[in-house]
Amino acid sequence: MALVHKLLNGSYILRKGLKPSVAACPFLSTRSADYCSSSLQKPVATPGKASTQRTAAGGLQEDQREVALDIPSPEEKPEVSFDKAIKDEIKEHFRRLKDEIVNHWIGPEGRPLQEIILEQARVVWQFRGKEDLDKWIVTSDKTIGGKSEVFLKMGKNNQSALLYGTLSSAAPQDGENSQSGYCAMISRIPRGAFERKKSYDWSQFNTLYLRVRGDGRPWMVNIREDTDIIQKTNQMYSYFMFTRGGPYWQEVKIPFSKFFFSNQGRIRDAQFQLLLDKISSIGFTLADKVDGPFFLEIDFIGVFADPAHTEEFAYENSPVLNPRLFK
Amino acid sequence: MLARGLSRGWRGICGAALTGAPFSQVPSQVPRGLHCSVATHSSDSSLVPRPPEPLRQPAKPLSPHEELFRPAPDGARDKASFVRAVQNFGQHNVHKRGHVDFIYLALRKMRDYGVEKDLAVYNLLLDVFPKEVFRPRNVFQKIFVHYPRQQECGLAVLEQMENHGVMPNKETEFLLVQIFGRKSYPMLKFVRMKLWFSRFKNINPFPVPRDLPKDPVDLAVLGLRHIEPDLSARVTVYQTASSKDSTGTADPTQQHIVGIQSPDQQAALARHNPARPIFVEGPFSLWLRDRCVYYHILRADLVPPEEREVEEIPEEWNLYYPIQLDLKYGRGGWDDYEFDIDEGSSGELLASSSGLEEPSPPPPQEQEEEEDHTQRQQQGQS
Numbered sequence: 039m040a041l042v043h044k045l046l047n048g049s050y051i052l053r054k055g056l057k058p059s060v061a062a063c064p065f066l067s068t069r070s071a072d073y074c075s076s077s078l079q080k081p082v083a084t085p086g087k088a089s090t091q092r093t094a095a096g097g098l099q100e101d102q103r104e105v106a107l108d109i110p111s112p113e114e115k116p117e118v119s120f121d122k123a124i125k126d127e128i129k130e131h132f133r134r135l136k137d138e139i140v141n142h143w144i145g146p147e148g149r150p151l152q153e154i155i156l157e158q159a160r161v162v163w164q165f166r167g168k169e170d171l172d173k174w175i176v177t178s179d180k181t182i183g184g185k186s187e188v189f190l191k192m193g194k195n196n197q198s199a200l201l202y203g204t205l206s207s208a209a210p211q212d213g214e215n216s217q218s219g220y221c222a223m224i225s226r227i228p229r230g231a232f233e234r235k236k237s238y239d240w241s242q243f244n245t246l247y248l249r250v251r252g253d254g255r256p257w258m259v260n261i262r263e264d265t266d267i268i269q270k271t272n273q274m275y276s277y278f279m280f281t282r283g284g285p286y287w288q289e290v291k292i293p294f295s296k297f298f299f300s301n302q303g304r305i306r307d308a309q310f311q312l313l314l315d316k317i318s319s320i321g322f323t324l325a326d327k328v329d330g331p332f333f334l335e336i337d338f339i340g341v342f343a344d345p346a347h348t349e350e351f352a353y354e355n356s357p358v359l360n361p362r363l364f365k
Numbered sequence: 366m367l368a369r370g371l372s373r374g375w376r377g378i379c380g381a382a383l384t385g386a387p388f389s390q391v392p393s394q395v396p397r398g399l400h401c402s403v404a405t406h407s408s409d410s411s412l413v414p415r416p417p418e419p420l421r422q423p424a425k426p427l428s429p430h431e432e433l434f435r436p437a438p439d440g441a442r443d444k445a446s447f448v449r450a451v452q453n454f455g456q457h458n459v460h461k462r463g464h465v466d467f468i469y470l471a472l473r474k475m476r477d478y479g480v481e482k483d484l485a486v487y488n489l490l491l492d493v494f495p496k497e498v499f500r501p502r503n504v505f506q507k508i509f510v511h512y513p514r515q516q517e518c519g520l521a522v523l524e525q526m527e528n529h530g531v532m533p534n535k536e537t538e539f540l541l542v543q544i545f546g547r548k549s550y551p552m553l554k555f556v557r558m559k560l561w562f563s564r565f566k567n568i569n570p571f572p573v574p575r576d577l578p579k580d581p582v583d584l585a586v587l588g589l590r591h592i593e594p595d596l597s598a599r600v601t602v603y604q605t606a607s608s609k610d611s612t613g614t615a616d617p618t619q620q621h622i623v624g625i626q627s628p629d630q631q632a633a634l635a636r637h638n639p640a641r642p643i644f645v646e647g648p649f650s651l652w653l654r655d656r657c658v659y660y661h662i663l664r665a666d667l668v669p670p671e672e673r674e675v676e677e678i679p680e681e682w683n684l685y686y687p688i689q690l691d692l693k694y695g696r697g698g699w700d701d702y703e704f705d706i707d708e709g710s711s712g713e714l715l716a717s718s719s720g721l722e723e724p725s726p727p728p729p730q731e732q733e734e735e736e737d738h739t740q741r742q743q744q745g746q747s
Contacts, residue, residue: 159702166707247704254591254652256569282571283651284592285662305561327528328655340704353564358556 135231146239159247159342162238163225163320165192165199178203178221183210188221193335198251202333205324220325224260227318237264237316240294244314245344248290249337252281257334258323261297264316272302275312279322287337295349307359311351430454430467434474444486447471447478451489464493465518472525481529484537490522491540500546507548519544519551523558532562573653585623588651588658595627637665 141148164170171190178186188203207219228236246259257279263270275297282288297312298305320339324332357364433450454467471490475481499512510516519541526533533555541552571591578584586600604621626634637643647661678688 156699156701158700159704161704161706164706253650254571254573278565278568280569280571282592283588285649285664286592286594305557307557328652330652330657331650332652333650338704338706340706342702342704345700356556356560359553359560 131232138231155242157242159340160240160243161338161340164338165336166196168192171199173226174199175224175226176201176222177224179210179218182215182218183212184208184215184218184220186219186221188223190223198335198337200333200335201322202331204329204331205326206329207327219327219329220323222321222323224321225319235264235266235318237266237318240314240317240341243341243343244294244347245342246290246292246294246320247340247342248279248292249287249339250279250281250290251285251287251335251337252283253333254281254283255324255328255332255334256280256326258325259292259297260321260323261312262318262321263313264318266316273299274321275299281334291344293344293347293349295347296352298353307355308363309351309353309355429463430470433467434470442478444478444480444483447475447480447486448489451486451493454493461493461495464495465514468493468518468522472521475525481525482531484526484531484534487522487526487531487533488536488540491519491537491544494519494540494544496543499544499549501548510550511546516545516550519549520554523551523554527558527562533558575654577653577656582621582623584653584656584658585621588653589623589625589660591653592651592660593625593627595629598625598627598630600625638668641665641668 137148145151146154163173171192174190176188176190178184178188180186185206185208186204188201190199190201192198193200201223203221205219205221207217209216209218228238230236248259258276259279260274260276262274265271277292277297279290279292281290294312294314299309299312300306322334324334355363433453451471454464455461468490471493475486480486494515499515501507501511523533538552538555541549541555545551573591574587578587582602582604586602589600590598601624602621603623643663643665645661645663648659649662651658651660
């Protein structure tokens with residue numbers, strides 16, 4: 039029961055992370071591959087594995103992740119008892135529920151209120167161990183039949199995460215895709231007790247801060263909002279992250295006012311600013327149409343409130359494209 | 366009926382815009398195919414229907430106007446021959462039959478001729494469309510997508526322009542208005558391109574020039590200057606002399622080593638204790654647009670704090686102005702913009718800068734970056 043519940047709620051709609059081309063036609067529907075439907079077959083056939091069921095929601099890309107640097111670490115044999123696994127799962131969920139109720143008395147998100155109010159810089163994701171890598175999903179155009187490969191592993195001395203692979207823009211010969219060549223790293227949606235979706239609240243911050251070391255390729259940062267009440271599965275806010283390359287760590291600061299809105303992979307004419315109170319996930323996409331190997335080393339991802347940045351939204355709506363907004 | 370017509374038009378536009386594959390219209394100048402087989406069937410008197418002829422497929426099926434793009438006898442594939450091929454199409458038939466297929470074919474061939482970033486060529490290609498025919502004239506034509514295949518073709522031309530980062534100009538606008546009218550989808554896409562391209566033109570904080578140097582040494586110098594933030598860094602190039610006894614198959618590029626080092630790094634290297642090891646790490650890849658360049662770095666571990674020598678600045682140096690200033694500008698004492706992240710222990714790994722306080726931390730690791738270019742390492746991408 040827990041398995042199926044997890045699978046049903048652990049679905050991600052994969053979007054073709056092409057460069058934001060302008061909306062050629064408002065009736066376009068990009069072919070989106072549903073992760074859940076493809077991964078449903080695999081774990082149901084092997085119900086006994088306790089270790090795989092936690093990673094079942096990640097789908098096909100789990101096996102693309104490397105285990106260790108060079109020496110494969112011997113993993114202990116997973117317990118193959120289905121009942122014990124279910125019991126552990128149920129206990130885990132009740133423990134999370136208890137934590138949530140207790141945290142509610144301490145303050146928002148389990149931290150005292152004055153700490154949350156006075157906070158001006160927060161580290162949201164850091165990469166210091168394997169469990170930090172579990173919070174991310176890595177995808178590439180293999181799902182539509184392309185040939186790009188992408189892997190995620192811990193970097194040097196467990197101080198960073200290294201996302202590396204090869205991009206290949208050879209289009210899959212399936213008659214419906216003419217372009218290909220992308221890979222992405224998306225964060226998992228934070229889950230509470232009983233796999234309820236939670237969201238991040240960054241309303242007191244206004245800038246995204248990334249400490250990365252790239253190889254000169256331009257990446258795209260995508261932020262998705264929470265889909266709790268309204269279905270917004272194909273909408274996201276994006277902006278570009280240009281890496282410098284080189285051995286120095288690069289600090290990338292992107293104000294949230296610079297993110298533009300896109301739906302189904304195309305920039306929309308009607309733009310609105312990104313609202314920060316219910317953020318679901320963040321993702322990095324590489325689709326710069328250049329074949330070859332790439333890497334991106336990420337130290338941590340944080341948000342902070344830049345007092346010098348007073349812009350609310352960077353893009354005006356144009357009356358030529360949106361006459362109805364200007365009536 | 367309205368909805369059906371609309372949906373048919375939409376699906377067509379969706380399909381073609383997605384695939385980009387040529388949506389061939391009924392080929393008017395190729396008389397074979399549908400009509401021919403019907404004729405033979407009616408004249409055939411046998412009761413058993415003939416099995417379909419095995420398709421004699423050549424290695425690659427030729428598109429209708431492929432012969433226009435056959436390489437010239439001298440084999441030059443450049444802008445002039447491409448322009449000639451496009452102009453030849455118009456000369457053969459005044460009514461420009463099959464122009465949609467031809468334009469799709471030309472879009473595919475652009476890369477071979479090296480003109481995919483040339484705006485004049487795109488304008489010439491748009492010129493192939495017959496003018497004033499596809500403009501909607503009454504309200505019904507405006508509601509339905511008037512000439513959907515042609516509009517998809519126009520969209521494909523603009524989409525390829527967009528994929529290669531070519532900004533359309535007034536001539537393109539005039540052509541589009543002449544061909545499709547002001548309220549058409551290609552015109553809408555043109556407006557969007559103008560808007561978003563101009564917004565995103567200068568957002569790269571580390572711009573790379575559009576025309577990369579062909580010489581690998583120059584490319585290496587550009588790459589090294591790109592990654593080194595210190596502007597006073599010096600680039601040194603070591604190059605082997607071109608050998609006098611050159612064989613015919615020798616590579617024109619000579620072996621070379623290009624290095625960059627800033628004065629701070631030089632001073633740090635001078636201070637370095639020879640008893641401690643220095644590491645050469647690499648090769649790391651650096652992408653400049655679509656060319657990849659590999660570099661190595663020379664680094665040493667940070668000296669642990671107890672062994673670090675503190676430089677004594679004599680008092681009289683500070684007479685006119687302080688040599689060292691330790692100011693925290695502007696912010697109040699209650700502001701705290703540091704990230705609560707645990708840094709790696711210095712001494713074992715590359716030490717990194719300690720937080721947001723320092724405005725521009727000098728690289729604490731001592732480095733001299735050098736680049737080793739042998740033919741097998743450099744991968745040039747077209």
